[in-house]
Amino acid sequence: MTLVPPERQASSGLISTVCSAGVQVTAAYVAIATLYIVFSDYLVALISRDPEIITEIQMAKGFAFIAITAATLYIVWTKLETRERRARTRFEETRKRLGELSNALPNPLVVLNPQGDLVEWNRANESVLGYSFDELSTKGVADLTHPDDLGDARAAIERVRTTGAPANADVRLVTSDGRTLSYRWRGAPLFDADGAVSEIAVVGIDMTDLKDTQERLRGALRGVKHVLKQTVDAIAMAVEKRDPYTAGHEQRVAVLSLEIAREMGLSDDTCEGLEYGALLHDVGKLAVPTDILTRPGRLTDSEYDVVKSHAEHGYDILRSIDFPWPVADIIRQHHERLDGSGYPLGLKGEEICQEARIIGVADVVEAMWSHRPYRAGLGIDAALDELRAGSGTRYDADVVRACEAVIGRGFAFQPNAA
Numbered sequence: 001m002t003l004v005p006p007e008r009q010a011s012s013g014l015i016s017t018v019c020s021a022g023v024q025v026t027a028a029y030v031a032i033a034t035l036y037i038v039f040s041d042y043l044v045a046l047i048s049r050d051p052e053i054i055t056e057i058q059m060a061k062g063f064a065f066i067a068i069t070a071a072t073l074y075i076v077w078t079k080l081e082t083r084e085r086r087a088r089t090r091f092e093e094t095r096k097r098l099g100e101l102s103n104a105l106p107n108p109l110v111v112l113n114p115q116g117d118l119v120e121w122n123r124a125n126e127s128v129l130g131y132s133f134d135e136l137s138t139k140g141v142a143d144l145t146h147p148d149d150l151g152d153a154r155a156a157i158e159r160v161r162t163t164g165a166p167a168n169a170d171v172r173l174v175t176s177d178g179r180t181l182s183y184r185w186r187g188a189p190l191f192d193a194d195g196a197v198s199e200i201a202v203v204g205i206d207m208t209d210l211k212d213t214q215e216r217l218r219g220a221l222r223g224v225k226h227v228l229k230q231t232v233d234a235i236a237m238a239v240e241k242r243d244p245y246t247a248g249h250e251q252r253v254a255v256l257s258l259e260i261a262r263e264m265g266l267s268d269d270t271c272e273g274l275e276y277g278a279l280l281h282d283v284g285k286l287a288v289p290t291d292i293l294t295r296p297g298r299l300t301d302s303e304y305d306v307v308k309s310h311a312e313h314g315y316d317i318l319r320s321i322d323f324p325w326p327v328a329d330i331i332r333q334h335h336e337r338l339d340g341s342g343y344p345l346g347l348k349g350e351e352i353c354q355e356a357r358i359i360g361v362a363d364v365v366e367a368m369w370s371h372r373p374y375r376a377g378l379g380i381d382a383a384l385d386e387l388r389a390g391s392g393t394r395y396d397a398d399v400v401r402a403c404e405a406v407i408g409r410g411f412a413f414q415p416n417a418a
Contacts, residue, residue, distance in 0.1 A: 108183070108204040111190070114161050116141035116154065119199055128206075130176035146172035146180055153185075160187045160200050170207070182207040228276075236279045239286060249366060252413050254278035256362040256403070257355075259411060263402040266354075273325025274355045280327065281334045281359055284314030311335050312344045326353060334359040337394040357396040361387060361403050364395075369413055380407060 102109050102122040108129075111120040117140040125136060129144065145153045149171040156169035166188045173181045183204040192198040236250045257278040261271045285293060288310055292303050299307065315332035333356035336342035338349050342360075352360075368383040384404060391400040 107206070110202050112141065112157065112187075112200045112202060114157070114197065114200070116157055128175070128181070129173065135176075144173055146174055148172075156185070156187055157200060160189050161197050164189050164191075164197055173204075182211040232276055232279050235283055239282055249370065250279050250282055252366045252370075253281065253359060253362045256365060256406070256411070256413070257358050259406045260358050260362060260399060260402045263406050264358075264398065269325075270355070273323070273327060274330070274358060276323065276325065277327050277330030277334070277355050278359050278362065280314065280318065281331050281363065282310060282314070283317055283331065284310030284312065286317070287313035308335070308343050326355070329353055330355045330359065332356075334363060336360070337390075338396060339393050341394060354396075358399050361395050361399045365403065365407075366413065380412075 103124075105122060106124055108125045109122045110118055110125060113119055118136060121136060125131075126133060129136070131139065141153050141157070142150060149169075152169050153171045156167045156171075159165070159167040166186060169185050169187075171183060171185055173183055175181065184207050185202050185204045187200045187202040189197040190199040190201055239250065240248070254275050257274055258271055261274050266274070285307075288307055292299065292306055295303075311332055311334065315328050318331060319328040321328070330353060332344070333347060333352050336345065336347040336352045336356060337360070338352070338357075340346045340348040342352075364386060365380070365383040368378045368386060369380055384407065387395055387400045387403060391397045
């Protein structure tokens with residue numbers, strides 16, 4: 001088989017050669033005939049003025065002209081025929097060589113017409129698909145493509161046909177015994193003598209093993225993420241065990257943080273990192289003395305400073321873990337405020353990462369909603385009033401608006417939100 005149009009290229013070159021030679025022969029014939037007639041008549045006039053002799057000479061001259069013309073045309077025709085025969089021989093040899101090369105390739109190569117029917121193919125198609133030559137001769141794209149991928153295959157063929165440019169498509173094949181193989185196809189146009197796309201050459205690369213490997217890796221990644229989530233949940237539970245008065249706080253902050261992030265249109269990857277940051281945002285309390293954490297009353301200023309140190313302790317605990325997200329920085333910054341009034345670094349504005357700004361808002365809402373040993377819960381309305389009062393100064397205005405939208409749709413904390 002041939003996946004490029006050398007026959008068209010060879011035919012075009014041959015036609016061009018023949019046309020050029022024809023023009024040359026015609027021009028030479030006109031020139032020779034004109035010169036022959038003019039000079040022969042002149043010579044006849046010089047030789048004799050006897051009408052009978054002139055007639056005989058004219059007849060001889062005519063026969064000579066016919067002989068010369070016939071000999072010239074025979075020579076030219078012989079040369080043209082030899083050139084054409086050589087060109088056809090080279091073309092056939094090239095076509096045969098290309099067919100041998102295509103059949104030696106392990107990749108399926110096919111030539112399709114614009115309707116998607118197989119016109120030519122190499123032997124790899126027979127071994128890959130399990131169909132014989134006669135069976136493949138009756139097949140088309142619709143017969144060999146997985147039904148779910150047929151639309152993509154037809155769309156790629158149409159792109160090549162209408163644009164005259166190559167196109168790619170990931171399309172699964174269905175073999176004669178019903179197996180499904182994943183292939184990446186690249187189609188390129190073949191043009192006719194008028195420059196229109198007459199056929200489409202397509203080569204496939206087997207992606208089956210790669211797809212299987214990718215799926216196994218995705219499964220392994222899901223397993224790793226599941227273990228990571230379980231580990232994070234265990235750490236969060238350890239924090240709660242040391243501070244029973246805020247049990248469930250981390251989980252509730254995580255739930256509201258994710259709702260806010262989704263309202264803001266953040267990516268799934270960002271939301272995943274945000275969730276880990278929210279679940280671990282108080283992990284630094286592991287370094288705070290238990291008697292301060294569990295004291296059922298207001299703390300002194302010095303005791304409160306110890307509690308505030310949990311943000312820096314959390315950063316120290318987690319900074320050596322190579323999370324794919326800035327979890328340690330999120331934990332360190334979740335008490336920072338836009339105007340610089342937060343702690344522990346006094347960061348301002350964009351210096352605070354977006355995830356920390358979201359957790360900071362969710363943390364305030366959950367803290368005001370929850371009951372504490374020294375006060376009853378203040379409720380959602382009070383929390384929203386606090387956010388509105390600090391919107392654009394202490395709290396990120398976009399985060400506050402998203403939080404209001406989430407709560408306005410009926411969001412409510414559950415006592416044991418997870």
